[in-house]
Every structure is written in structure tokens, then in C-alpha cells.
Amino acid sequence: MAGVETNPGALHYEQTLMYGRYTQDLGVFAKEEAARLRQEKDHTRIFSRDHVKRAELIEYDRSRCSKCRICSMRCQTFLISKVGEDWIFLILLGLLMALVSWAMDFAIAMCLQAQKWMYSGLEHNVSLQYLAWVTYPVVLITFSAGFVQIIAPQAVGSGIPEMKTILRGVVLKEYLTLKTFVAKVIGLTCALGSGMPLGKEGPFVHIASMCAALLSKFMSLFGGIYENESRNIEMLAAACAVGVGCCFAAPIGGVLFSIEVTSTFFAVRNYWRGFFAATFSAFIFRVLAVWNKDEETITALFKTRFRLDFPFDLQELPAFAVIGIASGFGGALFVYFHRKIVAIMRKQKTINKFLMKKRLLYPALVTLIIATLSFPPGFGQFMAGELTQKETLVTLFDNRTWAKQGIAEEFDYIGISEAWKHPRANVFVTLVIFILMKFWMSALATTIPVPCGAFMPVFVIGAAFGRLVGESMAAWFPDGIHADGSIYRIVPGGYAVVGAAALAGAVTHTISTSVIVFELTGQISHILPVMIAVILANAVSQSLQPSVYDSIIRIKKLPYLPELGWGHLEKYNIRVEDIMVRDIHFVIVNCKYRDLQDLLHCTKLKHLPLVESADSMILLGSIERSQLQTLIDNQLSRRRRMDYLKEKAQTEKKMDADSHRIIDEGIKDVHDPGVRFEVGTEESSFSPTRNGSQKPLKPALKRVPSSSHDIASGTGPLDQTGIALKSLFCVNPTDEPGEDQYEIEDDMTASEIAEWEDKQFEEQVDFNNCKIDPAPFQLVEWTSLHKTHTMFSLLGLNHAYVTSIGKLIGVVALKELRKAIEGSVTSKGVKMRPPLASFRESGNSSSESDTTEIHKLWDRRESLTLPRESSPSDTDDKSH
16 A cells, blocks of 8 residues: 655655555645745745835825836835946956046046146246156155055055955955056056056056946945855956957957956856956946047047058068067066066165165156156267157057168158157167167066056067067068069058057067957958967077066065976976975864963964874864964953852852851741741852942841841841841842953952963864864865866865874965975975875885784774775875
């Protein structure tokens, strides 16, 4: 016989001959039950909401514009429910960044125009011209450095290295705050308005991230999802794309560039967010330019007019390849030179100490040197010193040849390109001087403690180098390249585009600079030469130096994991056991509070492993340092001390009550002994220290007559009556835990407190109220360095424990992993073994004693009921 459960709200069960069975799938039942509960909950919420709405609508119905008000209230409710969605957030982010970018560009243009106005107005006096040319940028840079130092020192520099660290999961204090945003915007505007060779691309990534962080705090008022940490990381990733997109009006290149420079692993689900926000931001940015009548329509930022039918010949590809290879060496040299400047300044302790006291002196001196060398009537005439960065790019991207055979008198194009013309030097000399001078000037200027980036200066230098190669090709082939009877002249502007993308890609280690130049110029005709040059430049630079952002991370010692350099195959043979720290600080389950205190004093680790015992070293979990400190603080807290005094007082009172009871039994009185015994019992439950609280009852209790029992027991009528009334009208102290804290006085002396604390330290630690991570990330000793690096980068780990069949044998942190990757592992705390050492010693790892120890560990592990991840046979197979 079989019976079927008839309850519709339960999982259908059929009783069969043997065990019975469920006639409905558990997953389907769970979904239906969840849907039913959700429907009931929604129905209840709608019912209660309708009651509230009816009460609100009754008031509106009595007025004249009731329908309008009802409609507005419903629209308000709808907007509040929808405003927390992603697309609203991304639109607001793109709009804000477009407005900020356009306003900053407008202010920067006004500052540069003011400098040119002062320079041109004093053309009859060279000394005053020089004074105005030099003083103007010095004042702006000094103000920028001082303003940033006072408001928010975190605003100094690019911002991409810090965002790369934040997106990895590291929290940088006060880096995404409102005051940092204000300091970054104002400081960057003044720094770029000074005319120094600085960029805005890196700082704009930081500015966009701050906008996203501040906007998330605002949007959290409408939806709690924006308080989630993972959600904020996703929005910061989209903000990085917006920063590049609105800076160059290049949404596609901006998204790809932000992914390359800020993310090791990128979540594809964030792809649409980056493109949506960057596209909207770039669109608004160019629309504002049209609205301000800077442009006639939405066009590229540096529009070029290259030939489309025959942009280049195949015979020119070797020249483009040379540009890529040379740019790779140049990019590596730029990063090395920039890092050396910082290292030299730090090593000179006397100079460094002096400049730390006079913080504004260093930026002022650097600005004075650069402004002096770029003074147009002086040395600046050999390097087009009067042109701004934007004007320089416009002239370098021009598709007309500046000279035939390199002779200056045959200058073909006039306008702002005349700045490259010198009566006693040809175009090649001017371009070479420009490249060399701007190279070290840009590297030096990026060390100034102001908000600045390095992308645009390097981009301009690369464009000048490409132009130099293009002009050389035009000089070598004055009649152009012959193909099929047609003559096509060399286009030097195309070489400038290739050089700009190649050098910028070499310095930043990115391929997306090729896409950025296509969007900047509005033409894709040179896609093949650009891609060839950028890939070759990356191949050369990555084998020589880290990217400029990774170099700054090393300079600032930010907690970030460097990339595994290719070309060093020996790093792939290093295992975790070669680099792990074997001297481990750990917490034992049966430890005492004194052991915890000693452990916290000798280490500064934020997480400590919890093991079964010092002999077995079986890893049970991980505990945060703050949790351990809380355990100690609670053990020595004043509340526990007051509980101790209360317990001590109650013990003494019980002893007094027993003595009073003996006295009462021996005395014969005419009064009711039951009442006397009850009063004595109540007296015994209170401390003598409460006499002070009974003083207000004194006048009302003076009429109570005394008795022989009072004299015999040693207590007066005042005390007994007060206790009796208190027992009748007051609440039992056990019902109010806070009552005794005020009745018991903390009259312990310092020596008594120290003695009490010593006793507390000798007690065993209770971990029941402590948050323990039962499954911290673990590695086995055979894990390769490459796999370890991948897991640390993918999961954002800061440390990992190394275990062998559950036994803790070491720990690997970012520090050890970074040293192993950089090839500078020392013997201090890290035992570095030669490559393939683990493989050579594998024959000795499967000895009989080790096997016996392994079985012992497994027996202990079974008794602890810990989850198994592998079997002993698997371990033996690995050892062989």
C-alpha cells in the first residue's frame, strides 16, 4: 500500500514498501515555495501600502488639484524606485565628468592664453618678456603644490597607480574623498595652465573614481546596493574608463586603456558599464565644445586629413617597424630615467631634508629651469617653445611636408607651424633638440608634487620622433614612392601618429593607445603601421622595464603584486616551498590570554592562523588581530571587574547572613521570628556599601522603635526597615544587570587591579565569541610561483597559508611573492632555494618515517572531523 501526502504546502511524499520516496523534485518545490512566500509577502505589503495611500489620497481628494498631486506623488515614488539603477548612475557619472573636463579645459585654455597675452604685450622688452614668461608658471605651480599639500596630499601625482591598488582590494585612506577631489581639480587646472610638460589623462582617472565614490554615497540614499563593497569596485572600474574617455573624447580606447592599466583580471559583466558611461561622457564633452562654438560639429579632437586611397606603401613598413623598436627602447629609458631622478633625490639626505622643510622650493626650481630653457627668444626657438601641447600635436599631425631636402628656406606650410622654422637650423635639428629636451624635461616635471600625468608629454615626444622619421623619409624620397606608375608622396603626419601611439604604448605597456590615436585623429587609415609599431614597442619595453605606473607603485611602495616578466623561464620552476616564511606566529586553541598578549606584542600581522597545538600544527582557521585584541579587552574590562566585586560582595554577605541566622536562633524574642528571619534574609542579600543610598529614607524611619534583636544583631532599625521597604517596592537587582554597577564601588587599588589582571591572564581563552575564518586560503608546498601569482591576482589575496595534509608549514604574503618575482629574494625570513630543488629532492620526501607521520596526522585530522581535500595515496603519488 502507498499513501500520498495531501498537505498542499509540503513536499509531496509517497510511502512505498521499503523506504518511501518524494514524488516532487526538491529544487522545483523550493522554487515554488519561495514564489508562494514572496507572493504572500508582496500581497501583505501592497495591502498595507494601499491603506497608507488611501489615507494620503483622502487628503488630496479634498483639495482642488487632487489629480495633479496624486500623479506627482506616484511619479515621485516611481523615480525613487528607478533612480538607484545602474544606467541612472552611469549617466550621472558621465555627465559630471564631461562637465568637469570641459570646465577644466576652458580654464586651462584661459590660463595659457593669459600667458601668451603677457608675452606678446611685452615684445619690445626681452627682459620683461622673460620675467613674465618665467614668473607666470612658477606662481601657478607653486600655488598648485601648496594648495594640494594643505588640502589633500593624496591628490599629488597621476592617480592610476593608486587606483590600480584600490581595484585590487586595498583600502587607501582618504583617497576618494571630497576634499581630495577639490584639491585634484584645482591643482591640476593650475599645473596644466602653467604650460609645463604635464598630462591630464592619469589625474582624470583619479577624478572620475572620486566622482563615482561620492556619487555612490549619494545614491545609497535610494538603494542599499551602493553600500556594497563589490558594487563600488565595479563602479570604480567603470569610472576609470570614463576618465580616459572624457579626457580624449575616445570612449572605445578609454575603456580598453583603463582595463589594461588598472586591472589584472577584468570582469566582463562590467564591460557594458564602461562603454555606456564613457560614450555618454565623450558625447557630452564634444557637445559642450560645439555649444561653446569651439567646434562646428562633433569631430575628432586632433582631426587629420590623410590620404585614404593610398595612405602608405608596403615599402614603408620597415620604417614603421623601426619607429616601434626605437620607441620601445625610448619608453624603457623614460621609465628608468624617471625612477632614477626620484632615487637620486631620496639618496641625497641633506638636500632631501632641506627640501622637505621648504616643500615649495623644489617645484619652483624645476619650473624655473624648464620655463627658462623653453623661453622662445632664447633656447626655446630651437624647440618650438612658444607652442602649447595641443598646438604642438596639431602641427606634428599635419599631413604636409615641412621641408624638401631638410632646407628651412623651402618651408611649405605657414601658420603655427612656423614655430618649427629657424633661420640658422633646418627642421631635423629642431626636431632632434625638441625630442631630447622634452624627454628629460617631462621626466623631471612629473616628479613635481602636483597633480599631473605622464601620458600626454610622452605622446607628444613620440609624435615628434615619428615626425622626424617621416621628414627623413620625405627627404630620402622627395618624389615619393612609385607604385603602378602613380606617384604618392610621403605623409610625415602618418609617421607622427605611429610614433605617438608607439612611445605612449611603450611607457604604459598598453596596446590600446593605437585605438586612442584612431579616435583622436578621426582616421583609421594607418591601422596596420600603428599596430605593428605598438606591438614591437611593447615587446621591447616590457622586456627591459616595468610600466611607468608599476614603477610609481614601486617608488611609493604600494601593496601591489608586479607582473611576471616574460623571458625569465627560471621563475616558472620556483615553488611555494622555496619562498614561504617558515617562522610563523600562530594562535593555539588552548592558549591563555597572556599568550595572546605576548603574541600581539611581538607581531603586527593583521591575520593570525589558529592551530590545534604546537606539536601537530593542524590549521583550524584564521583570526583577525582586532578580534584577538577584543578578546583581551573584554577579559580585562571594567564590567568583568565589577562582576568580580559583586560576586565577592555577595559571598561575604552570605557568610554574614549565616552568622546572623545562628544568632537569631539562639535569641528568644516576643516578636514573630518569621518576620525577623525574613528581614535578616533580606539584609544578607545586600552589601553594607548601600548605606549611602538609604539616607533619604532616614526621616521617615526615625519613629520605628528599637529592639533587643537590633542590638544583638548589630543592626539598627533604620537599616532593617530600609531593607524591608526596598525589598517591597524596588525591583530585584538580578532583573536589572546595570543596577549593581552603580551600587558596587570600584575601590580596588592599583596593586589589587594588577593582581586581578594577572589572574585573568592565566585563564584559558574562550573563542566562542570570536569570529574565526574556518577556511582561510591555503596552498600546498608544490604550488608553482606562476599559479600562486595567478591566484593572488585573481582573488586579490594578501596572504596564503602553506599546508601539508592540514599541517601548517609556512605562509606566503605579497612581500615574499613580490621579492620572488623581482628576483631579489634574500635569506631574511625567506628561504630561497635554487630552481628545480624540489624536483631533485623529491626522492627523499617519500621515506618511511614521513609516511608514518602522515598517517598520524591523518588520524588526528579524522578525530577533529576536519574536511579532507586529498587522500594519503594522492600525497604519495605527488611525492613520487
